[in-house]
Each structure stands twice: as structure tokens, then as C-alpha cells.
Amino acid sequence: MQNLFLTSDKKAxxxxxxxxxQTAKAVSDAFVNESAYSGPTPDELKEIVRQDSILPEHGLGWDKVFELTKEKVLPNLLRTPSTEYMPHLHGPxxxxxxxxxxxISTFNQSMDSWDQSxxxxxxxxxxIRHLCKLYGYDTSKADGVFTSGGSQSNQTALLLARDWFCNKQLNYDVKKYGLDEKCSKLRMYTSEISHFSMEKSCHIMGLGYKSVxxxxxxxxxxxDVSALRSLIEADIKAGNIPFLIVxxxxxxxxxxxxxxxxLSQLAREHNMWLHADAxxxxxxxxxxxxxxxxxxxxxxxxxxVDFHKMFLMPISCSAVLLKDGSTFDALTIHADYLNREEDEEDGYTNLVDKSMQTTRRFDAxxxxxxxxxxxxDGWSKIITTSMENAAYLYSILRNDSDFAVITEPEISSVVxxxxxxxxxxGEELDEINKKVRRTLIHEHGTIIGQTVSDGRVCLKFTLLNPRVTHEKLDELKELIKKLAIS
Structure with missing residues (x-):
């Protein structure tokens, strides 16, 4: 049982x-070219990874398992730092x-209680204090916590918004008493193209999709703010209770x-919470x-805030920030084995008090x-470059009669x-656009996104990588055109 962990022992x-x-060398050796993917189809990958058992009677040892990893896994992983990778909000x-x-992995801290981290x-x-300042909050009142990703950050915000509204506006404590008849009338408002975590969060909170x-x-x-105002007014007339705008x-x-x-002005008019899914x-x-x-x-x-998107950090790394940190009280519950009140009185911070998770990684x-x-200055150059790449791609597509661009980008996505x-x-063009994306993946090692706008299949570049050049975008535009007519 030697060398199980890193310890002070010299052999360990x-x-x-x-x-x-060994790992660093094998990983760097896997970057054999600029392509984002080596090409296997789903069926081919299934055959590559198939084994009789991944739990042999006797362990194979590190060297043999590492050889298997180098053979079957590393060559077939997506190379997200590639300039050929741009399908999603998932970057290098x-x-x-x-x-x-x-x-983080070696020391394996758990962010629930001070004595674990x-x-x-x-x-x-x-x-968190510096992030609150960065986003314009008063750091004497604001607070936040790291989460597993945008979905959990959104869910945390929605739950806190609901409890805040019920306490302040309805004089009712959901934390103590659960949902009542009034809660079934709660309504939140979000864009028709917002993230699906809005519906999922309301389902988990017991409000259901009907509340969205x-x-x-x-x-x-x-x-559309005019449409939003009309929806709020209609809900009020129908006896529903608007509590949140996202x-x-x-x-x-x-x-x-x-x-x-x-949106802020409208939220204040109706004493609603305003959450930004940023x-x-x-x-x-x-x-x-x-x-x-x-x-x-x-x-x-x-x-x-998500750091594993534009901020180019490894998954997972996200946070939710609150203008008034006292709202986190809705998530606080004390346990003698974890977050004792006497410890907190003596200055030991237990972050589980404001987190939906107990065990959490040290993503901060x-x-x-x-x-x-x-x-x-370095961050400004990274972000600005990606945004200006999107503006350039928009301009060359808009000026090419073979393409239709859906809308001018505000950040770094071009549909x-x-x-x-x-x-x-339209149906024939849908199939052509689908074929182009699949051909790019399996024959060219290039991965771009696919979505739907106004019922028609579209392609998407999500430009997070500042290494992408205008010349690369020119080449990809011409390649897409060539594949579409072939």
C-alpha cells in the first residue's frame, strides 16, 4: 500500500x-496538429473504448493503464485550445x-467548512470581495459564492429571489413552512431564448414550468420590454404575483x-428582484x-458569472454575486458536525452557509x-480580441451573398x-447546413456549432479563443462554401 498519495515521504x-x-509529456504530445478532433464517429469511438472489464481481478498497475490511456483516450479528446474549435461556450x-x-486536485480542499479548507x-x-467590486457592487454589503456552473448559479439566485420576495412582500417564510397556495401564483419573466436552467430551476423549486x-x-x-410590461400587467390582473425578472x-x-x-426600472416599479444571467x-x-x-x-x-466561458478557465468555475449578501440567510442551516455557531462567532467562516452544495472544489x-x-491589460486584450473577431466574421459573412447572418454580434457569437x-x-438548405457541420467534424477536425433560428437550421461560431486570426476566419468561410456545394 505504498505510494497511494503525495506525502512528505521521499518515495511518494x-x-x-x-x-x-509523464502525464504532462503525454498530454503535450497529443497536440500533434492544429485540428480540434481526430475524426472518429460515435460508433468508431464505442469500439475504441470497449473493454471486457474496467475492474480486473488484479490491478494492471500504472504503466499499463497509462499506455491504454495514451492509446485510447488522449488521441480522441477534443483539443479545445485549437483554433478549429468554436462550437459552444466551452473553450481552452x-x-x-x-x-x-x-x-486544487492534489490538496483536495473541501469548501464547506473552515477546518476543511x-x-x-x-x-x-x-x-468574491474583489469580484463584487469589479461588477459595481458596494463591497460592504455585497457577497457571493462559487458554484459548479451557470445553471447552479442561476438556481441559487432564483431560490434566493423567491424567498426574499415571499419574506418581504408576502410576509411568508418559505424556508420554514414550504410552498403555500400563494406561491403557486408566483411568476418570473425571462427571454424566450434564455437558458433552460430557468425552467429547470423553477421545477426543482416546486414552482413548475408554469411560473416561467x-x-x-x-x-x-x-x-422586448414593452412585451414584458404587458405580460406583467396581464398577470397582475389575473391574480398572479410577479416576483422576478431575469x-x-x-x-x-x-x-x-x-x-x-x-429592466431594472420595471423591477423597481413592481418591487421585483432583477437577476442577470451573465x-x-x-x-x-x-x-x-x-x-x-x-x-x-x-x-x-x-x-x-461563469469563468469557464469567456474567462477561459477549466470546467467547472462559476459564481453567483448578490448586491445584498444578507439574502444568503435563506440557505443557512447549522449542523454540530460542520458549521458550529460558536466557531463563526470567533471568526471561522464556513462557506456552506451560503451554498447549495456542501462539498465544493477550491475553484476560486x-x-x-x-x-x-x-x-x-492582459485580460482586456483577450476579451477584446475575441469580440472583434466576431465583428470581423459578421462583416465578411454579411458581404457574401452566399450567407445570411441572423444578427450583429454584441459579444463573440456569430449565427x-x-x-x-x-x-x-428551406428544407434542402437545412440539410446542406447540417452536412457541412458533420463533414467539418469528421473530415477536417473542425468543430463549429449548430442551432435553429426562425425554424431554420443555422451554423454558429463561438469565438472565445483569442488565437483565432482573421485569416483563419476567411479560410473557414471559404471551406464552408466549398463543402456546401460539393
Whole structure:
């Protein structure tokens, strides 16, 4: 049972260094070219990974298992740092954040109680304080917590918004008494193209999909505020209870930004909570040139921030920020074995008090290290480059009669459709666009996205990687055109 873990023992430290050195070399060797994928189809991958058992009677040992990994896994992983990878809000990982992941995994802190993560707790608290300042909150009142991703950040915000509204406006404590008849009338409002975590969260909270009112968008894919006002007024007349508006700051497909200033005014008129789902667009704050596009974030009662999207950090890394940190009280419950009140009175912070999770990873370290490594100027260059790449791609597609572009990008996503000379039907063009995407994946190692707009199949570039050049975008446009007519 030797060398199970990294310890102070010399042999254990030697083994740890050996494994990490081997792994680092094998990973770097897997980057054989600039393609994003080696090409196997789903059926081919199933055959590659199929084994009689992954739990042999006697262990194979590290060397044999590592050879299997190098043979079957590493060559077939997506190479997200490639300039050929641009389908989703899922990008490469900055080098310093990969180093941070090694530290996180090796020390294996658990962020629920101080005695499981002493310095990690203090780093997260400090990082949250600076994030609140970055997004325009008063740091003497604001607070936040790291989460597993945008969906959990959104769910946390929605739950806190519901409990806040029930306590303040309905004089009813959901935390103590559960849902009552009035809660069945609660209504929230979100864009018709907002993230599906809105419906999922309301289901989990016991409000159901019926509590989610989907608001139409305009031709820029932004929430239509006039339509929102009409929906709120209609619900009030029907006896329903509006409690929450969600503004999306970077819709998943289009990167569109809802008008937060107008939404804030409407929320205040009706004593509603305003949440910003900025899982995508939160990174825009780092661009010295374009940060004004998200200046309305400081008006929101809560903000979802994702660091594994525009911020280019390893999955998972997200946070939810609150303008008034006392609202986290809705999640606090004390347990003698975990977050004792006497410890907290003596200055021991137990982060489980404001988290839906108990066990959590020390993801704040990635932000803490990367922000200091790159600085404001470095981050501004990364974010600005990606946004301007999107603007360039939009311009060359718009000026090419073979393509239709859905809307001008506000962040770094471009949704478009090959349409040729319009001699083909919509259904035929749908199939051509689907074929182009599949051919790119399996024959060219290039991965782009696919979605639907106005009932028609579209292609999508999600440009998070600042290594992408205008020349690369020119080449890909021409390749798509070539594949479409072949």
C-alpha cells in the first residue's frame, strides 16, 4: 500500500513527480496538429473504448493503464485550445489555471467548512470581495459564492429571489413552512431564448414550468420590454404575483444582451428582484473598449458569472454575486458536525452557509491566480480580441451573398446560414447546413456549432479563443462554401 498519495515521504514525492511529468509529456504530445478532433464517429469511438472489464481481478498497475490511456483516450479528446474549435461556450484553459487545477486536485480542499479548507476559504472570500467590486457592487454589503456552473448559479439566485420576495412582500417564510397556495401564483419573466436552467430551476423549486413567463425578443434578439410590461400587467390582473425578472447578458446562441437599465426600472416599479444571467457576457467587463455594454450589471440584485466561458478557465468555475449578501440567510442551516455557531462567532467562516452544495472544489484559486497573472491589460486584450473577431466574421459573412447572418454580434457569437443562390428550398438548405457541420467534424477536425433560428437550421461560431486570426476566419468561410456545394 505504498505510494497511494503525495506525502512528505521521499518515495511518494518521487512517484508524484514522475506521474505528473509523464502525464504532462503525454498530454503535450497529443497536440500533434492544429485540428480540434481526430475524426472518429460515435460508433468508431464505442469500439475504441470497449473493454471486457474496467475492474480486473488484479490491478494492471500504472504503466499499463497509462499506455491504454495514451492509446485510447488522449488521441480522441477534443483539443479545445485549437483554433478549429468554436462550437459552444466551452473553450481552452489558460496555462496558469491548469497549474491551479493541479494544486486544487492534489490538496483536495473541501469548501464547506473552515477546518476543511483554511487558506482556501480565505482566498474565496477575498476573491468574491474583489469580484463584487469589479461588477459595481458596494463591497460592504455585497457577497457571493462559487458554484459548479451557470445553471447552479442561476438556481441559487432564483431560490434566493423567491424567498426574499415571499419574506418581504408576502410576509411568508418559505424556508420554514414550504410552498403555500400563494406561491403557486408566483411568476418570473425571462427571454424566450434564455437558458433552460430557468425552467429547470423553477421545477426543482416546486414552482413548475408554469411560473416561467417567456418574453418575446426583438430583431436584435433582446428582450422586448414593452412585451414584458404587458405580460406583467396581464398577470397582475389575473391574480398572479410577479416576483422576478431575469435579464440575459449574452444569450447562449446569439450573445445578445437584454436592456438591463430598463429592466431594472420595471423591477423597481413592481418591487421585483432583477437577476442577470451573465454566465456568458460577464467576461465583457474585462474589455477596456467594450465594458460599457454590460454596465447595467451593477443595477441587478444578483449576477451569474461563469469563468469557464469567456474567462477561459477549466470546467467547472462559476459564481453567483448578490448586491445584498444578507439574502444568503435563506440557505443557512447549522449542523454540530460542520458549521458550529460558536466557531463563526470567533471568526471561522464556513462557506456552506451560503451554498447549495456542501462539498465544493477550491475553484476560486483559478480566478485568484489568473487575474493576477494577466492583469487588467492582459485580460482586456483577450476579451477584446475575441469580440472583434466576431465583428470581423459578421462583416465578411454579411458581404457574401452566399450567407445570411441572423444578427450583429454584441459579444463573440456569430449565427449564420449558408443559403447559396436561393434556388433551393428551406428544407434542402437545412440539410446542406447540417452536412457541412458533420463533414467539418469528421473530415477536417473542425468543430463549429449548430442551432435553429426562425425554424431554420443555422451554423454558429463561438469565438472565445483569442488565437483565432482573421485569416483563419476567411479560410473557414471559404471551406464552408466549398463543402456546401460539393
Amino acid at each position: 514525492r518521487k512517484e508524484y513527480n514522475k506521474l505528473l511529468k 484553459s489558460l496555462l496558469e489555471t491548469i497549474a491551479a487545477e493541479t494544486i 483554511p487558506v482556501a476559504t480565505e482566498i474565496e472570500v477575498e476573491t 413567463e417567456k418574453v418575446p425578443v426583438d430583431n436584435r434578439k433582446k428582450m 435579464g440575459t447578458v449574452g444569450t447562449t446562441d446569439f450573445g445578445s444582451i437584454d436592456p438591463l437599465e430598463e 454566465a456568458y457576457g460577464s467576461g465583457v467587463i474585462m474589455s477596456q473598449k467594450y465594458s460599457d455594454r454590460v454596465k447595467g450589471l451593477s443595477l441587478c440584485d444578483s449576477i451569474t 484559486l483559478k480566478v485568484w491566480m489568473s487575474f493576477q497573472t494577466r492583469g487588467r 449564420f446560414r449558408y443559403k447559396g443562390n436561393d434556388s433551393l428550398s
